Amino acid sequence: MASQHTAVSFHQMKDGTIEDYALLARYESQYAAELPDRILARLEQLKFGISGYQVSRFEHSLQSATRAMRDGADVDWVVAALLHDIGDDLAPSNHDALAASVLAPFVREECAWVVRHHGIFQFAYYGDKVGSDPEARQKFAGHPYYDATIVFCERWDQTSFNPAYDSEPLSAFEPMVREVFLRNPWDERHLRPGVHAPLVSA
Numbered sequence: 001m002a003s004q005h006t007a008v009s010f011h012q013m014k015d016g017t018i019e020d021y022a023l024l025a026r027y028e029s030q031y032a033a034e035l036p037d038r039i040l041a042r043l044e045q046l047k048f049g050i051s052g053y054q055v056s057r058f059e060h061s062l063q064s065a066t067r068a069m070r071d072g073a074d075v076d077w078v079v080a081a082l083l084h085d086i087g088d089d090l091a092p093s094n095h096d097a098l099a100a101s102v103l104a105p106f107v108r109e110e111c112a113w114v115v116r117h118h119g120i121f122q123f124a125y126y127g128d129k130v131g132s133d134p135e136a137r138q139k140f141a142g143h144p145y146y147d148a149t150i151v152f153c154e155r156w157d158q159t160s161f162n163p164a165y166d167s168e169p170l171s172a173f174e175p176m177v178r179e180v181f182l183r184n185p186w187d188e189r190h191l192r193p194g195v196h197a198p199l200v201s202a
Ligand SMILES: [Fe+2]
Pocket: 084, 085, 095, 096, 118, 119
């Protein structure tokens, strides 16, 4: 009986039975339900990230999300701002793509696209000081999410390195993280392809 299994019977996937894969499906749904906890724990790890700035990557993330919330942005934007640098430690050369991959099944397509490309758009603020093209973002000119990425970087990312800013604590964002990462992955009702929501209301 599958219910008596605690682990599958196979050593190679091709030998697995229907009961084995039913067992794994039950473990996977339980594991997926714990995703918000893993996301929150991972954010806490950003306290120990890259040095040299006046704020930790954790504080930078809280500050970005706080600015998004205070701009009246919706939950997808706030969570995207909170997670946009979550890939810093494991993917220093493409941290934006890692963060976007974490977000993509659960947020509006627009928000995942903006996070995926924020690294290139950020060059507008310092590319000229490090030998990179400040106008690298121009290759995306005309893209439906181009303008949103500029606003994201201008208002929430490049500005969030201020140690005096009164960021909200991570607990303020916990309900939003739980809401977003308990959604049905890849459900078009929250992916909403092509839909734009304002970053700044009012
Ligand atoms: Fe970044």
